[in-house]
Amino acid sequence: MALLHVEKLRKAFGGLMAVKDLSFHVEAGEILGLIGPNGAGKSTVFNLIMGTLKPDRGTVLFKGRDITGWPTYKIVDAGIARVFQIARYFPRKTVYENVEISVIPNEIFARCVDPESKTIERCRRTGLCTNEHCPGGDSCRCRSELPGMLPQGGLRRLELARAIGTDPELLLLDEPFAGLSPQEVDEISHLIASLRDEGQTIVVVDHNMRGVMRLVDRIVVLSFGEKLAEGSPEEVARNPQVQEAYLAGGGL
Amino acid sequence: MRALKFSLLLLTVVIVAAVGPFLPSKWMTTLTYAQLFAVYAMGWDILSGMTGQISFGHIFFVAVSGYTAGLLNLYLKWPIWATVPTGVIMAVVAGLLFSVPALRLRGPYFSLVTLILPLAAARLVIILADWTGGELGKFGVAPLCPDSLLTPLGEVLSRWNISLDAFRLYQSCNYYFFWVLMTLVGVGLVWLSTSRIGKILEAIRENEEAVEAAGINVAKYKIFAFAVSASVVGLGGALSVHTNEAVFFNSLLSLTSSIEMIVASVIGGMGTIVGALWGGLLVRGGEQVIREVAQWKLPFGSEGIALSFLEGWATFIFFALLLVLLFFARQGLLPLLVGMGKRRATGG
Numbered sequence: 001m002a003l004l005h006v007e008k009l010r011k012a013f014g015g016l017m018a019v020k021d022l023s024f025h026v027e028a029g030e031i032l033g034l035i036g037p038n039g040a041g042k043s044t045v046f047n048l049i050m051g052t053l054k055p056d057r058g059t060v061l062f063k064g065r066d067i068t069g070w071p072t073y074k075i076v077d078a079g080i081a082r083v084f085q086i087a088r089y090f091p092r093k094t095v096y097e098n099v100e101i102s103v104i105p106n107e108i109f110a111r112c113v114d115p116e117s118k119t120i121e122r123c124r125r126t127g128l129c130t131n132e133h134c135p136g137g138d139s140c141r142c143r144s145e146l147p148g149m150l151p152q153g154g155l156r157r158l159e160l161a162r163a164i165g166t167d168p169e170l171l172l173l174d175e176p177f178a179g180l181s182p183q184e185v186d187e188i189s190h191l192i193a194s195l196r197d198e199g200q201t202i203v204v205v206d207h208n209m210r211g212v213m214r215l216v217d218r219i220v221v222l223s224f225g226e227k228l229a230e231g232s233p234e235e236v237a238r239n240p241q242v243q244e245a246y247l248a249g250g251g252l
Numbered sequence: 253m254r255a256l257k258f259s260l261l262l263l264t265v266v267i268v269a270a271v272g273p274f275l276p277s278k279w280m281t282t283l284t285y286a287q288l289f290a291v292y293a294m295g296w297d298i299l300s301g302m303t304g305q306i307s308f309g310h311i312f313f314v315a316v317s318g319y320t321a322g323l324l325n326l327y328l329k330w331p332i333w334a335t336v337p338t339g340v341i342m343a344v345v346a347g348l349l350f351s352v353p354a355l356r357l358r359g360p361y362f363s364l365v366t367l368i369l370p371l372a373a374a375r376l377v378i379i380l381a382d383w384t385g386g387e388l389g390k391f392g393v394a395p396l397c398p399d400s401l402l403t404p405l406g407e408v409l410s411r412w413n414i415s416l417d418a419f420r421l422y423q424s425c426n427y428y429f430f431w432v433l434m435t436l437v438g439v440g441l442v443w444l445s446t447s448r449i450g451k452i453l454e455a456i457r458e459n460e461e462a463v464e465a466a467g468i469n470v471a472k473y474k475i476f477a478f479a480v481s482a483s484v485v486g487l488g489g490a491l492s493v494h495t496n497e498a499v500f501f502n503s504l505l506s507l508t509s510s511i512e513m514i515v516a517s518v519i520g521g522m523g524t525i526v527g528a529l530w531g532g533l534l535v536r537g538g539e540q541v542i543r544e545v546a547q548w549k550l551p552f553g554s555e556g557i558a559l560s561f562l563e564g565w566a567t568f569i570f571f572a573l574l575l576v577l578l579f580f581a582r583q584g585l586l587p588l589l590v591g592m593g594k595r596r597a598t599g600g
Contacts, residue, residue, distance in 0.1 A: 076467030088465060090458040101455045102466040104448050108476055115448070166467045 001064055003028045003201055004080075004170055009048055009058035011041075011225075018044045020225040021058070026170065031192075031202045033212045033233070036222035037245060042205040043085075045222070046172050050082050051075050062170070077106055081168035085175040087147070087155040089162070095128050095142040095150070096120075098158060102165025119165070126161040126191060128154070153184030160191065164200075171195070173204040177211050189215060209237065209246070221245070254446035256590070260526045261442055265435045268533070272427055280423045282540040283533070284495070287430040288488050290532030291437050292509070293516035295484030297528035298441050299477045301517045302450065304457030305354075309366035310485055311510040315373050317343040317486030319384060322393050322499035327383075332394060336490040343486025344479050351478035355471050374505045389500040396494040397425035426495050433491065434529065437484055441525045444480065453477055454523060515574055521584025530585055538573070542566040 002025035011019045019041045026032050034042050047053040049060050051072045059068045067075055089098050099122050103115040120140065123129040129142040147158055156176060163171060176192065177185045192215060196202055206212045209219070219236045221229040223245045229236050236242055268287065275283060292314065300307045321339035324330040330338070350369065354362055377384045384390065406421050416424065444450055452473050455463045463470050493499055503509075516535045520527025546563040549556035562569065581588055 071469075072464040073467050073469045076465060081467075082465060084465075088459055088462040090455050090462060092458055093455065097451065101452065101463060101468070104452065104466075104468070106468050106472075108449060108472065110448075162462070162466060 002026060003063060004049070004203075005059075005061035006045070006049070007059045007061065009045070009060070010056045011044055011048055011053060012056055018225050019048065019055075022222070022225065022227055023058075024220045024227065024230065026201060026203055028169075028201050029199055030217040031196050031204060031215055033209075033216035033219040034203055034205045034222065035209050035212070035219055035236075036207065036228075038207050039224075040207075040222040041225040042207070042222055043174060044225075046082060046174055046205060049075075049080065049172065073106065076166050076168075079167070079169035080172065081163035081166045081170075082172040083156075083159045083163045083174060083176060085178050087159045089147040089155070089158060091146065091148055093146075095145045095147060095158060096123060096140060098147060099123055099128070099142070099161045099165050102162045122161045122165045125164065126157040127187070128157050128161055151184070152179050153181070153187060156180065156184070156188055157191070160188075160195075164195070169201060171200055171202045173202060175206055176204060177206065177208075185211070209233075213237075254442070257442045257446060257524070257526050258439075260586070261438045261529070264526070264529060264533075265431065265438065268434075269428070269431055272424065272431070275427075277420070277423060279540065280427050282536060284423070284427045284430050286533045286536035287427075287434040288492055288495075289509070289512070289516070289536045290434050290529045291430075291488040292485050293513050293520075293528040293532035293535075294437055294441050294525055295481050295488065296513040297517045297523060297525055298445060298453075298484065299481035300514070301523040301525075301528060302445060302453040302457060303474055303477055305474065306363050306514070307366040308363050308514070309368070309370040309507075309510055310481070310513050311505055311507065312366075312370040312373055313343045313347060313482045313485040314489035314492070314509075315370065315377070315504045316346045316489075318489035318493045318504040319377065319499055321490035322390070322493040323383065325393050325494075326390060326499075332396070332494055336487070336494070339490030339493075340483050340486045343482045343489070347478045347482025347486075348475065351475045354478075355474055370505055370507060370510060374501070377501060377505060385499060385501070387501045389498050389502075391498040393493050393497050393499065395497045396429055396491060397422055401425065430491070430495075433488065437487075438525065438529055441480075441484065445523070445525045449473070449476070457523065515578075517584075518582075519574070519577060519584055521586035521588070524584065524586045527584050527586035535574075539566065539570055542570055 004026040006022060006024050009019055009022045022045065034045065036042050044053065048055045051070050051074070054069050059066055061067070062078055062080060065078070067078060070078075090101070096119060100115050100119045103118045103122065105113065120129065123140065123142045129140045147155065150158060173192065176188055180188060192202065192204070204212055204216065213233045216233060219231065219233055220227060221236055221242050228245055229239045229242050268283070272280070292310065296307065296310045299305060317339035320342040321335035324335045324338060325332070354365055357365060378386050402418070402421055402425060405425060406416065409416060445453070452463065452468055456470055456473060460470050489504065492503060496503065512535050516531030517528040518531070519534060520529065520531030542562060543566050546559050546566060548559050550559065
C-alpha cells in the first residue's frame with residue numbers, strides 16, 4: 001500500500017481546468033518529483049492534498065484513509081506537512097518560538113510535554129542553530145533571532161524546521177530552491193537529501209527539472225493539469241512529449 | 253517572560269493592597285471600580301489582545317452575566333453564591349454561541365458584529381424595562397458585603413485594634429473583595445497567557461495560516477479564548493451588580509466601557525495581561541484625577557481661578573491624553589519598560 005494515493009483528482013477555477021483527473025501515488029521512503037512548467041497545476045495539487053482547496057472530484061488517500069476535504073490542521077496531525085515557497089512565519093516570535101508552535105500538540109489540555117528539547121533538535125537539524133552557537137540550549141542564536149533577520153536560505157530552513165516539527169510521515173516541498181543563491185541551493189539540497197537518507201518520504205514540486213534530478217527517485221510530469229509522463233528521472237528526460245512541453249514552456 | 257510578568261503582577265497587587273487603608277473614601281470607591289475594570293480589561297486582553305480578534309462589545313458579556321445575576325436575585329431571591337455562577341455560565345454560553353458564527357468573520361466584520369451585539373442587548377433591556385428597570389436601573393439587589401458579613405469582620409478587626417466606622421468597613425470590604433478577584437484573575441490569566449495555550453493564541457494573532465500548518469485547530473483555540481474571556485468579564489459583571497446593589501444600565505451596558513477596555517489593554521500593552529491590568533487601573537484612576545483637579549483653584553487674582561470647568565471636560569481631556577499616548581507609545585507600557593530594561597542590560 002502506497003503512503004499517499006491521489007485518485008482522479010479534479011479542480012476547476014471557473015472555466016480553467018487546473019487539475020484534470022490526476023492520479024499518482026507516493027511510496028514510503030521515496031522522493032517523488034512533481035515537475036511541470038509554470039501554471040501546470042503543481043501548487044494546486046498541493047493545495048488539494050493539504051485541504052487548502054476542496055477538489056471538485058477525486059480522492060486523496062493517506063495511509064489508506066480518505067482525507068479528502070479535511071481541514072488543514074487535521075491533515076497535518078495525520079502526518080503530512082508542507083513547506084511553502086514563501087515562508088509563513090510569526091514575525092514577532094523568535095526563530096525558536098516559531099518552530100515551537102509546530103512541536104506543541106493540538107490538544108488544549110494535553111498532558112505537560114516539554115517541547116524544548118524537540119524544538120532545539122529541529123532547529124539544529126535544519127541548521128538554524130549550529131552546535132557552536134547552541135551549546136547548552138539557552139545561548140542558542142535561534143532563541144534571539146527573529147525570522148525577519150534571516151536570509152532567504154534561512155527562511156527556507158525555518159519552513160523546513162516548522163514542517164518537521166509536526167513529525168510528518170510525508171513532507172511536501174513547494175519549490176524549495178526558488179529565490180535561493182547557488183550556494184543556498186546546495187545547502188538546502190544537502191539538507192533535503194539527508195532527510196531522505198533518514199527515511200523521510202518527500203514530494204518535491206519544481207518547475208525546473210535539473211534542480212531536482214539528482215534528488216528524486218521518481219518523477220511525475222504535469223502539463224495543463226494532466227499527467228504527461230511518469231518514471232525515473234532518466235526515462236522522463238528522454239520522453240519526447242516531456243521535451244516538447246518543456247521546450248514550449250521555456251526549456252528543460 | 254513568565255517570571256517577569258508574575259513579578260510585576262505581584263508588585264502591582266501588593267501596592268494596591270498596601271495603599272488601601274490610606275485611601276480617602278472617594279479614592280477607595282474609585283479604586284474598587286478600577287480593580288473591577290482591570291478585570292474587564294484582562295478578560296478582553298486574553299481574547300482580543302492575544303489572538304488579535306478585536307472585540308468592541310465586551311460589555312455585552314458584562315450585561316449578560318450582570319442582568320442574569322441581578323434579576324435572579326431580585327425576583328427569585330437567589331443568594332449570591334447561586335446568582336454569580338449562573339451569571340458566569342450564561343456569559344460563557346453567550347460567548348460560545350457568539351464565537352461559532354463570529355469565527356467565520358474576519359477583521360472589520362467581526363468587530364462590527366461585536367459592536368452591534370451590546371446595542372441590540374441595550375434595546376432589549378429597554379423594551380423589557382418593566383423587568384430590568386430600563387435605563388434607570390433597578391435597585392434592591394443583595395449586597396456583596398451584607399451586615400451578616402460586616403459585623404463579624406468588624407469584630408475580628410477590632411481584636412487587632414483596628415476600628416473602622418461602618419461605612420469605612422463596608423468600603424474596605426468591597427475594595428478587598430475586588431482586590432482578591434483582580435489578583436486571582438491576574439494570576440490565572442498570566443499563567444494561561446504564558447503557557448503553551450498562550451503561545452498558540454499569540455501565534456494566531458501573527459499568522460493564522462501558519463498555525464493551521466503547524467497542525468493546530470485555530471477555531472478550537474479561538475473558541476476556548478472566547479469562553480475564558482467571557483467567563484472572566486462575566487464574573488466581574490455579576491459581582492458588580494451585588495456591589496452596586498442594583499442593575500445599572502450605565503454600568504452593565506456602557507459602550508464607553510467597551511471601548512475603554514480596549515484602550516486599557518493598548519495602554520498597558522496588548523496581549524500582556526499585566527499591562528491590561530495596569531491600563532485598567534490607569535484609565536479609571538486617571539478619570540478620577542481629572543475630576544479632582546477640577547476642584548482646585550489656581551492662586552491667581554483675589555478669588556482664584558476655579559478649574560471647575562474641567563469637570564465637564566474631564567472625559568474629553570482624558571480621551572485626548574489617551575490619543576497622545578496611543579500616538580507616541582503605541583506598543584504599550586509593559587513592552588516599553590521591558591524594552592528599556594533590555595537596552596540597559598545590554599548596555600546599549
